Amino acid sequence: MRAGGGIGGRRLLPGFGLSLGITLLYVSVIIVLPVAALLFKSASLGWDDIWRIVSSRRSLAAYGVTLGSAFIATIFNGLLGLLLAWVLVRYRFAGRRLLDALVDLPFALPTAVAGLTLVTLFSSVGWYGQVLEPLGITVNYTQAGIIIAMMFTSIPFVVRTVQPVLEDLDVDVEEAARALGATSWQVFSRVAWPAILPAFITGCVLSFARSIGEFGAVVFIAGNLPGLTEIVSLLIYIRLDEYNYPAAATLASSLLLFAFLTLLATNLLQSWQLRYVKRS
């Protein structure tokens, strides 16, 4: 690829110094500096303190609730995302464009609005709650509420990662398989599925990461009871309110570390995807 001058070569296009200056200054001040300040704060604690904070019963319970709920929400979103992506790409039907646009609603709708809406929907007199309550299902102020809030806010990820790959997939290969006598299921599992797998996993990782970090929607619908329905983000918030800064910094750093792992995982998955595209 031709770029405006290679390393060491003469730069053909103007603005290198200016754009470099603006970008470095902005990234340093707005992104890197606060993140560094947070890591610095928790690094100033000893390992013993960090371990004590992270392994306290309340922290462990919060990690368990957060990871477990995010996991279940991600499984559901993986299935729903696959279904929506498949239907949007492969079929033509009335309302398809509308459905395509609606998929992004959870990204466009503020999380506080989502939380308010979900808690109202599932209250004992709510549109869904009054149906579920007689069946003995309580969503509000239980872990089910956390799962539903996490699920709602991360619906688009799998759809939007799988959709473009599915669009680029050559349908002729599938038709050939079908002509050779493969059933629809065989066509999907042997031809389409391997091709969309990297994108599917990427979408699931993004969805999981978003669920781990989700705060706005969850606090409305979770009971926020320590040990039972308290997520890590909320525990950080509570520790701040108690002026327990070391605990807040350490818990926040653990989420930050998790975010870095997610970034690494999605980058690796992306190169896997690229390899697949090159091979086929």
Place this chain on the structure above:
Amino acid sequence: MSNAAERRSRHHRRSGAERLLIGLALALAAAILVVPLLLIFAFALREGIGAYLDQILQPDTVHAIWLTVLAALVVVPINIGFGVAAAWLVSRFRFPGRQLLLTLIDIPFSVSPIVAGVAYLFLYGAQGLFGPLLEAAGIRLMFTVAAIFLVSLFVTAPFVARELIPLMQQQGTDDEEAALSLGASGWKMFWHVTLPNIRWALIYGAILCNARVMGEFGAVSVVSGAIRGKTNTLPLQISLLFNDFNVAGAFAAASTLAFIAVLTLIAKAALEAHGWRKAGAR
């Protein structure tokens, strides 16, 4: 892609599986996406339009609307400027550390908003790295409107850059080099060649950035102090009204943000229909 699907749907009558999958997708989308959206407006308008307007015009809610709009007016232009500069740098030049820079720009996308708020607290707050310095200078950032702007800048920093970078990489530099060789100055080239080429992507990124600024909750709730009538943005106001058991007020406030979300979706769909995004994906 669509050709093949259209070809197939013309040649085959819908199979049972196809009908089942479409039906399932539409039913789930209705239950999970449409019903919640309708509920917001139904609850906001439940007691009539007069009561709705009364709720919206509560001074604290009006102030929250104003502060939310102000945050968008401050943050979106700055992040457009950053996005253009970063995209120009990354798509037009090769330099050591380029990949690292791209990763750093992505950080706000993967970090929990609560973590973003806490990070700013430990930078500018009384307990923070610069806390003593700021205190000595008599400057207070945390729990002010400035803090809301700062965390919003962080949370939405990648939006415009992330839309522009793939597009500008794909467009290449031929047009710009042609303009320069014809004697255009750098700025002239930027205004007359680069900007028209990227304008739809720029608007797209700005719309997403705007939606996120107006809706940000976690990060803002950590650094704003949520002082009524002072540092309460709309999402915080919604939470406050809900905790006061003022459901009608909460839904009235929420309806304004839901309305903006619907506008965002419409603008997004219109821009995608415009076609530039498909080109970017290919």
